[in-house]
Amino acid sequence: MKAVRINKYGGPEVMKIEDVERPVPAPDEVLVEVYASGVNPVDAAIRQGENESLRSFLKLPMTLGWDAAGIVTQTGSEVTSLKTGDQVYGVPNFPGDGSYAEYCVGKASQFAIKPQSLDFRQAAGVPLAALTAWTGIFGHGDLKPGERILIQGASGGVGSFAVQFAKAKGAYVIGMASTNNIGYVKELGADEVIDYKTQQFTELLHDLDVVLEASPIRDNSERVKAVSILKEGGTFVSVNTDLPFNDEMMEAAELRKIKVALAANEPRQEWLTQIAELIDAGKVQVLIDQVFPLEEVAEAQRQIATWHVRGRLVLNIKE
Ligand SMILES: NC(=O)c1ccc[n+]([C@@H]2O[C@H](COP(=O)([O-])OP(=O)(O)OC[C@H]3O[C@@H](n4cnc5c(N)ncnc54)[C@H](OP(=O)(O)O)[C@@H]3O)[C@@H](O)[C@H]2O)c1
Structure with missing residues (x-):
């Protein structure tokens, strides 16, 4: 099968389309x-070898991409939640061999039935960014109806969800965004x-319940x-898990009894299903900027490395 692989870290030129063995699913x-x-910013960061917190988990050569939409063609012996032929979307196997490929494997729990109202290209733009947002605001932020939340990076992939x-x-x-995206x-x-x-x-807001840091500011x-x-x-929840809270931040938070959390996206099937329901109900829109x-x-x-794409970028792998 065809896959976009890297054999070393570096610029976009280190990515090569190679012929590799189709992976075999574990139980x-x-x-x-x-x-x-x-296509997500983390793909470029991993390719570049610049994400120190992930580096020890990476094994070269590797297939990039952790945002898939496609059809289940085989299930492991223990899988009961999905079956062959299901149209799914999910975040497979982060940060191992991923989805810039004709086939990928991932735990069944990392996939769910894709939103029926979206085609595969639209659906592929959802899982990683949406799950990160969901993990941040509900998994850690415990946001409730009527509460007030500030979302930094509101025009981005994570922020827009x-x-x-x-x-x-x-x-x-x-929301917080640049002038063009208001x-x-x-x-x-x-x-x-x-x-x-x-x-x-800081001059405009006070007494908020939750802040989600979903901008690339570190x-x-x-x-x-x-x-x-x-x-x-x-x-206060940040999705920038690679920047730990320092002493100054912890002291400021403790002084005012603020809970703080770093939120790494959790690819959970039940969350993907709830997200699909919101999309199919027309409560959440998915904007695709470009398909490559x-x-x-x-x-x-x-483009994704600019931090200013509006809408999602997607690789088209099969018509
Ligand atoms: N924890 C996880 O599992 C996880 C998963 C995915 C992403 N992330 C992190 O989440 C952050 C957002 O990722 P993303 O995929 O949403 O990226 P993105 O689509 O590129 O969006 C970034 C947004 O941040 C805003 N921004 C850019 N420069 C800024 C600046 N100097 N000050 C304030 N805002 C700025 C941009 O808004 P304007 O264009 O309006 O300026 C843009 O909409 C990144 O730091 C990424 O590493 C974490």
């Missing part, structure tokens, strides 16, 4: 014929949008500012 895994794969999930939950949603984040359903280019969120002093706008007992053929994977990764 708790499914083999999925991949129709489309989402977070805005819509929080809104669907009945929360009051404040209208877009409002269209996603945010009640208010702060322009981080021209406005200081700066603990920004986190301290975010803590200052939470009410006592509120929650596998041969143009380098261009897709160049």
Whole structure:
């Protein structure tokens, strides 16, 4: 089968389309014929070898991509939740061999039936970003109806799902984005949008219940500012798990009894199913910015590494 592999870390040029053996599912895994794969910033970070916290888990050569939509073609002996022929989406096998390939394997629990209202290309743009948002705001943030949440990076892959999930939950949603994306984040359903280019969120907000850091900013002093706008007992969640909280941040949080969490996306079947239900109910929209053929994977990764793509980037693998 064809797969986009790296044999060493480096720029987009280290990615090669190679012929490799089709993987075989373990007892708790499914083999999925991949129709489309989402492209995420972490793909480029892993290719570049720049993510220190992941490096010890990586084994070269490897197939990139952890966002798949396709059809189950084989199930492991212990799998009962999915069957051959199911149209699924999920986050397979992070950070092992992934979904930039004609086939991938992953635990059955990392997949669910894809939203029926989406085709494979649209569905491939959902799992990783959406699960990260879900893990952050519900898994760690425990967001409840009526609560007020600030979502930093609201126009991004993770942030755009977070805005819509929080809104669907009945929360009051404040998004933060750059000037060009204010209208877009409002269209996603945010009640208010702060322009981080021209406005200081610390001067505008106070007594929030939850802050979700879903921007690519990796700066603990920004986190301290975010803590200052939470009410006592509120929650600060960052999806930037590669930047631990420093002493200054922990002291600021403890002083005001703020709960803090680093949220690594958890690919859970029941969450993927709930996300699919929200999409099929029309409560969550999926915007695809561009679909690339596998041969143009380098261009897709160049774009995702800019941190300013609006909508999802997807590799089309099978028509
Ligand atoms: N924990 C996990 O499992 C996990 C999974 C996926 C992603 N992540 C992390 O989540 C973050 C977002 O990922 P993503 O896939 O959503 O990326 P993305 O689609 O590139 O979105 C990033 C967003 O951040 C905003 N942004 C860019 N530069 C900024 C700046 N200087 N100040 C404030 N905001 C800025 C951009 O908004 P504007 O264009 O409006 O500026 C953009 O919409 C990244 O740090 C990524 O590493 C974590």
